[in-house]
């Protein structure tokens with residue numbers, strides 16, 4: 001069956017979102033053609049403000065690249081304005097501006113022509129140098145003006161105007177904002193909060209002219225605008241005038257086709273215009289008398305419209321409630337609903353001018369009707385939800401102002417400022433990203449299921465914080481709490497992965513009990529469901545076998561993650577980093593010279609001192625690795641294993657040799673510890689530190705194994721880490737001699753190696769098995785301690801072979817050279 | 824159409840459950856060898872953010888991208904759902920343990 005034809009006019013945010021939703025629901029229903037009169041593919045218009053402010057680039061804000069259109073078989077015409085709709089013959093005509101015409105037939109037509117900046121009808125409004133703030137062309141014009149001229153005036157102290165003013169200021173212009181109302185953002189804020197905002201913006205260097213009405217724009221000698229005249233006779237110089245006084249739905253095309261328009265193209269609840277073949281979404285639309293100017297409601301419209309285009313025919317759009325945020329870095333404001341109050345309303349207000357914080361809640365019949373927050377906006381999402389759900393707040397009204405975490409069993413949650421517990425106390429249904437309608441539960445699910453670790457990944461998978469970005473902080477908090485939480489909740493009775501029924505512990509036990517010595521043997525004996533495992537079980541099995549049979553097992557390079565296979569950290573561009581070991585953070589001129597030589601010889605683009613007290617050479621091409629390692633090896637270096645689930649670094653402080661507070665030779669002890677433990681593979685990365693006194697300059701109390709020297713000996717601390725979820729160590733015990741430190745360290749390390757699950761760091765492991773379990777084996781049972789330490793030292797013998805030298809001498813050559821180089 | 828077979832080496836040059844890279848004027852191609860010695864070739868570029876697939880862990884008929892762990896099917900070049908995207912496939916054939924490749928990617932994937 002031939003596909004139907006769908007034509008979209010308006011290659012912007014609402015129209016393209018509709019297509020994305022449609023492709024999800026019915027990928028093969030239509031042949032799609034898109035017309036856009038801008039020369040760009042669809043971009044994130046919201047982010048024009050950060051682009052103007054120099055915080056993002058145009059490339060970064062593209063939402064659908066040209067490749068995306070091609071991949072989805074969509075015909076894209078950019079730089080083409082649709083000028084005619086022939087409803088009878090179901091055909092549109094577009095014009096490329098140089099007389100070239102393109103036609104397209106449709107079965108369904110979608111109009112998403114957005115809106116236009118409203119330009120005040122005053123003398124001089126058409127002068128060069130007078131623009132709106134709507135598209136990339138406007139931003140380009142502003143950026144170019146900022147390079148040539150000094151004085152900018154923004155007319156309009158609304159969201160758009162303030163963002164334009166902020167950007168122009170950051171671009172180096174003198175900026176005045178002219179506003180007709182007595183305070184800024186009068187549609188979003190009340191006077192006290194707006195005054196705080198004004199103060200804040202004035203501190204950033206903006207100048208405000210309130211209650212001023214522009215009468216005329218004055219033409220300069222060059223023909224360009226040169227000044228602004230007010231009704232009261234005053235005037236200010238202006239080489240650039242940005243009008244941000246409002247927008248008007250862009251309905252000219254629809255009107256010319258005889259579609260009913262009335263402050264927007266009129267649609268019903270299924271986003272249909274009066275012609276049932278023609279749908280419309282976005283800012284050009286009037287739905288139940290309202291034309292929305294924010295993306296959240298437009299995306300809701302898009303969803304409904306896509307549902308009907310996909311012929312599912314069930315969704316209804318019933319209007320939206322909107323909230324507001326300002327995208328000026330460093331300024332947090334939130335407002336929603338009826339925040340001005342009035343007849344029959346009550347207000348709860350908190351104000352701390354010193355801290356720049358203001359909160360006002362408006363109640364009606366014990367329900368939240370509106371909110372303005374300035375300074376601390378974390379609870380905005382919660383208030384918004386209470387408003388939307390029309391929740392009766394009588395029971396917690398006294399605590400309402402202090403935010404969600406003060407409600408319910410308060411005291412149990414974290415204290416004020418403990419953002420993670422506050423955010424995590426929100427229910428899963430709380431909307432976090434207003435632009436894209438993403439709830440907390442969606443984010444957590446994606447982070448867990450897809451193993452997301454970065455904001456970018458969360459954006460890619462959920463779209464949360466991908467539009468205006470003002471919920472970025474919330475998303476990051478959820479990400480940190482979820483990804484961090486995962487480390488600590490590794491359940492003990494869970495299959496290792498989808499390839500097996502057995503848990504980590506069962507597999508480790510079987511390897512020892514049934515003397516399973518190779519990976520295929522283990523998989524066979526334990527009834528693996530896949531022929532050769534997956535990325536979860538293969539690295540784990542490889543480690544478990546290596547740990548169980550240290551002198552016999554032949555390491556399987558193909559079951560190692562690339563970093564461990566190539567002995568460097570893969571970078572986002574496919575190059576690698578090289579970190580030679582610097583024992584205990586000590587170095588000397590000869591070593592430094594050798595590193596300098598290597599860096600020069602191999603054109604290393606970046607040399608950096610790491611957080612682990614050594615030097616990282618970044619951006620090395622894979623082919624160069626063996627040769628570079630050879631030079632380093634000749635100079636006496638071995639691999640630093642910065643890439644491995646292995647001993648990383650032993651950080652030290654200067655200690656008693658130099659420091660006036662040092663109680664022991666922390667540096668020397670650190671070197672000894674590193675020499676004993678390097679090369680060892682561990683379930684996860686393993687870090688140590690030795691501090692010379694309780695001032696703890698080496699941060700020993702956030703390491704897997706940390707030593708704090710004291711006058712009478714050494715405190716041994718275990719189970720700490722920095723990272724995503726900081727955990728401070730537990731005190732294992734105190735010992736008196738260096739020899740004891742070495743023995744306890746070896747024993748503890750071996751216990752961890754033998755008991756922890758693969759990819760479980762010491763912190764979650766200690767929490768899982770309990771400190772007393774560890775103390776019983778390492779501290780209280782001397783025989784067992786000695787056996788553990790002994791086993792560790794045995795397994796170290798084959799492990800302390802420098803992998804770099806092996807490869808510099810030709811090992812694993814295939815890893816570093818192409819199989820063939822074709823011209 | 825794929826008449827231009829170019830010999831690129833032997834099956835044994837590729838580690839089992841591994842890959843090797845072929846450099847060409849038009850970019851890199853990854854040649855994979857599965858646990859049961861099937862050979863596949865894909866554009867060495869992950870549909871997600873361009874990660875080098877040749878560096879990933881090969882399991883079954885899939886490779887896991889080293890950068891963010893998307894799984895790509897070696898036989899179709901398609902990302903494993905729910906991720907979407909593809910890496911173009913290149914025709915390969917094996918004769919007497921020798922691997923040959925055509926530099927004309929198969930149709931259907933723009934990431935070529």
Ligand code: SRM
Nearest residue numbers: 569570571577610611612613614642648721722723724725
């Ligand atoms: C190079 C370095 C940053 C720097 O420039 O200083 C670094 C770089 C990376 N760290 Fe780190 N970490 C570095 C010190 C740290 C430290 C500081 C320290 O060791 O004292 C920490 C916090 C302390 C800790 O681990 O407890 C740290 C906590 C992390 C974490 C979070 C671990 C956690 O348990 O939450 C990760 C993620 C992971 O391991 O899964 C990580 C992962 C990474 C990775 C490997 C990300 C990756 O998977 O690709 C980075 C590699 C970058 C690259 O392309 O080479 N890095 N990383 C540091 C190397 C130290 C070294 O000499 O070996």
Ligand SMILES: Cc1cc2nc3c(=O)[nH]c(=O)nc-3n(C[C@H](O)[C@H](O)[C@H](O)COP(=O)(O)OP(=O)(O)OC[C@H]3O[C@@H](n4cnc5c(N)ncnc54)[C@H](O)[C@@H]3O)c2cc1C
Nearest residue numbers: 010012013014036037045081082113114282283293294295
């Ligand atoms: C600087 C700035 C900052 C903003 N910040 C926020 C914010 O923080 N939060 C928020 O929610 N919203 C914000 N907005 C508003 C948001 O960008 C809009 O609501 C949204 O882009 C509207 O989507 P749309 O698809 O209706 O219109 P648009 O995105 O404008 O898309 C319409 C497209 O159609 C094209 N077009 C029009 N007529 C034709 C024709 N005849 N033929 C071909 N093409 C045509 C236009 O050129 C345009 O590219 C901001 C807007 C701007 C300008």
Ligand code: SF4
Nearest residue numbers: 453454610611723724
């Ligand atoms: S080096 Fe560490 S902190 Fe820095 S970006 Fe990479 S993982 Fe994050």
Ligand code: FES
Nearest residue numbers: 869872874888891
């Ligand atoms: S680049 Fe391959 S998964 Fe991200």
